Amino acid sequence: MTITTVEEAKKDNEYYKALTQLLFQLADDDFMIAFRGSEWLGLAPHIEEDVAFSSINQDTMGHATMFYQLLEDLGCGEVDALAHARKAENRVNAVLLEKVNGPGTYLSEPEYDWAFTVVRHYFYTQAKKIKIESLKNSSYEPLKHVAVKVNMELYYHQLHWKTWFTQLCTANTIAKNKMKAAITLVMEDFNGVLSLGPDAVRISEYGLIESEEFIRQRFVSSMTDVFESVDFKFPDQMGMKNGDGRKGEHTKDLDAALLTLSEVYSSNVNATW
Amino acid sequence: MLEKEIQQRVWEQLQSVKDPEIDSVSVVELGMVEEVNVTKNSVIVKMLPTFMGCPALDIIKSNVKKAIASLSLFHKIEVEFIYQPPWTSDRVSEVGRAKLKEFGIAPPPVMDESGKWHVDCPFCGSTYTTLENIFGPTACRSILYCKGCKNPFEAMKPVSTLM
Numbered sequence: 001m002t003i004t005t006v007e008e009a010k011k012d013n014e015y016y017k018a019l020t021q022l023l024f025q026l027a028d029d030d031f032m033i034a035f036r037g038s039e040w041l042g043l044a045p046h047i048e049e050d051v052a053f054s055s056i057n058q059d060t061m062g063h064a065t066m067f068y069q070l071l072e073d074l075g076c077g078e079v080d081a082l083a084h085a086r087k088a089e090n091r092v093n094a095v096l097l098e099k100v101n102g103p104g105t106y107l108s109e110p111e112y113d114w115a116f117t118v119v120r121h122y123f124y125t126q127a128k129k130i131k132i133e134s135l136k137n138s139s140y141e142p143l144k145h146v147a148v149k150v151n152m153e154l155y156y157h158q159l160h161w162k163t164w165f166t167q168l169c170t171a172n173t174i175a176k177n178k179m180k181a182a183i184t185l186v187m188e189d190f191n192g193v194l195s196l197g198p199d200a201v202r203i204s205e206y207g208l209i210e211s212e213e214f215i216r217q218r219f220v221s222s223m224t225d226v227f228e229s230v231d232f233k234f235p236d237q238m239g240m241k242n243g244d245g246r247k248g249e250h251t252k253d254l255d256a257a258l259l260t261l262s263e264v265y266s267s268n269v270n271a272t273w
Numbered sequence: 274m275l276e277k278e279i280q281q282r283v284w285e286q287l288q289s290v291k292d293p294e295i296d297s298v299s300v301v302e303l304g305m306v307e308e309v310n311v312t313k314n315s316v317i318v319k320m321l322p323t324f325m326g327c328p329a330l331d332i333i334k335s336n337v338k339k340a341i342a343s344l345s346l347f348h349k350i351e352v353e354f355i356y357q358p359p360w361t362s363d364r365v366s367e368v369g370r371a372k373l374k375e376f377g378i379a380p381p382p383v384m385d386e387s388g389k390w391h392v393d394c395p396f397c398g399s400t401y402t403t404l405e406n407i408f409g410p411t412a413c414r415s416i417l418y419c420k421g422c423k424n425p426f427e428a429m430k431p432v433s434t435l436m
Contacts (some may be wrong), residue, residue, distance in 0.1 A: 051416070052408035059412060062326025066356070145357040148434060152359065153324060155388075155436040156407055 001207050004141045006073050018202045019140055020076055021092070022209060025197060025246060026131070027067035028093035031083055032254075033124055034060035035261050036097065037117075039106045045114055052160060056121075059153045066146045073142070084265035088254045094192035095245045096120065098254040115178035118168060119186045122161035123223075127193050129158055130218045131209060139207035162226070169230040180232075188241040194219060197246030279346060280311050286340040287318070293329045293336075294411055298372045300333060304364025307355065315349035316341060321360035324412035330354065362431045378414065379428035388436070392428045394419035402426075 003009050010016050037057040044050040068079040076082065097120075102112035132154060135147035168175045196203050196212045204211040220234065227234040243249035264271050274282075287309070290300045300306055300320070308319040318337060322330050334352045341350050362381030365373070370380035379392040393400050399421025406416040407430065414427045 048406045048416075051410065052406055055408035055412055058326035058328075059324060060326070062324060062412075066325055142356075145359070149322075149325060149356045149359045152361070152432040152434065152436050153412075155432075156430070159388075160407065 001139045002141060003139055006075075006142075009074060009140060014202065015206055016074070018199050018206050019143075019208055020071060020074055021197055021199050022203050023067050023071050023074075023143070024076075024092050027064050027071065027082070028091050028245075029097055029124075029128075029193070030060050030064035030067065032091075032093040032097040032257065033121070034058075034064060035257060036099075036101055037121065039101055039110075040112065040117065041106075043106065043110055043112060056157050056160065059157065063146075063150045063153070066149065070142055070146065080265060080269070084262040088250045088258060089248045091250065091254065092197060092246050092248065093254075094189070094195070095240070095242045095249070095251060095254075096186065096189035096192055097124065098245070098250060098257055099189075099242075100253050100256075113178075113182065115168065115175070115182040116185060118161065118164045119179065119182040122165045123186055123190060124193060125154065125157050125161050126222060127190075127215070127219050129154055130215050130222070134210040134215065135208075137207075138209060143208070166226070166230050169232060183232075183235065187235050187238045190238040191240045192243075192245050194238075195240070195244070195246050274346075276311055280309055282344055282346070283309050283311065283316060283318070283341055286344060287337065290333065290336045290340050293332045295373065295376055295378065297376050298369050300337065302366045302369030302372060304366065304369070305333070305360060307358070314347055315351070316347050317351045317353065319353050319355050321356075321358065321364075322354045323360050327412050329411075359434060361433050362429060363433065365429070373429060377426060379417070379426060381429040381431045384431040384433060384436070390431050392417065394421055394424070395426055395428075396424055397422040 009019055034057045037053060041054050042050060044053050065079060068082045071082055072079050101117055104110040132147050132151050135143055138144045138147065169179050194212060194216050200212045203209060224234045242251055287301050287306055288299050292298050292303060305320050305323065306318065307321050310317040337352045338350050365381060373380045374395045377395055379395040382390045382392045384390045392402060394402055397419060399419055401420040402417050404415065405418050409416045409427050413429055415430045416425060417428055418425050
């Protein structure tokens with residue numbers, strides 16, 4: 001099945017629903033992790049990382065824009081409104097991605113956790129890579145084209161986070177222990193990232209993306225290899241401890257994030273910056 | 274004027290639109306213009322974004338509109354960013370590559386099958402360079418260092434659909 005236009009996608013109500021749900025997940029995930037990443041600006045461990053991380057965040061925000069643009073084309077609202085004006089309960093990003101970087105804020109006494117950031121971003125990027133590879137064969141052609149575009153930029157992100165991950169995991173005891181703690185924390189909620197939401201079955205049946213189970217298997221097998229290479233064991237369990245973001249369940253961290261990131265938009269919807 | 278002639282004049286105008294961050298290289302030379310469609314009093318320009326998060330895209334779009342508007346030939350000018358075909362670094366023309374180098378930015382190298390790539394110094398031509406940071410001051414550039422002339426320099430990073 002190939003759906004090439006918006007009109008075609010709208011013909012089948014069920015298809016339209018599945019498609020827009022998937023797009024909201026992809027857009028909200030990228031949007032939120034790019035925001036959390038941007039909070040590190042000026043705070044990263046060294047200046048080269050500051051340059052690299054802000055570039056990655058900029059790319060990722062660009063990916064979110066493309067997914068929101070597809071939603072705008074499908075009649076779901078304007079890109080800026082989709083990004084800034086939706087209430088927390090209507091957002092479907094994974095809860096793990098909204099979690100704060102650590103205690104404090106970027107304005108005052110940020111005690112952000114770099115190990116947690118490396119693990120969260122690396123795991124997320126790896127899962128995204130698997131989803132994007134699958135989306136390159138999506139039944140919705142405009143999404144297919146976006147996936148090709150995202151994939152080229154994602155290549156460098158993956159390389160970057162893998163380098164940090166393996167180096168910190170094979171470093172001295174302090175780094176190693178911090179990484180182990182971060183892995184535990186990320187795994188507790190990683191099911192939320194791999195989840196395709198309440199309509200998962202329909203989403204994959206329509207050929208929009210491969211099944212959740214397939215994506216999970218590929219993720220686990222790719223991670224098992226990486227963990228072996230650093231002499232770690234990939235944990236057997238992953239959960240959704242702090243809520244199912246795909247169902248609109250969120251934490252107070254998201255409310256705070258939305259307040260900050262939509263500050264300019266809320267003060268003047270026509271502002272350009 | 275014949276349609277072909279009008280089309281030609283639009284392309285000439287597009288040649289005058291430069292990358293806001295590299296003011297010697299035009300959007301045509303960067304391979305960002307995919308299609309120019311002229312019909313009666315309107316024109317549609319289809320462009321390929323280099324990197325999607327690039328903040329220069331909006332500026333480029335409005336500069337393209339301004340440049341075409343100066344022809345006073347059209348009632349309607351549309352500039353659209355499309356993703357298919359995707360922009361890849363091999364779309365930069367030979368002229369574009371030469372101009373990048375002149376500006377002090379090494380043109381995008383070719384990536385081999387293993388994902389490795391190498392660039393020579395755009396200043397002294399030395400091949401003794403090291404990659405300092407894959408990510409640079411803009412989304413499309415990397416930071417390198419030349420051990421020959423001891424200068425840091427930038428290179429346009431390679432992107433291809435094979436990645």
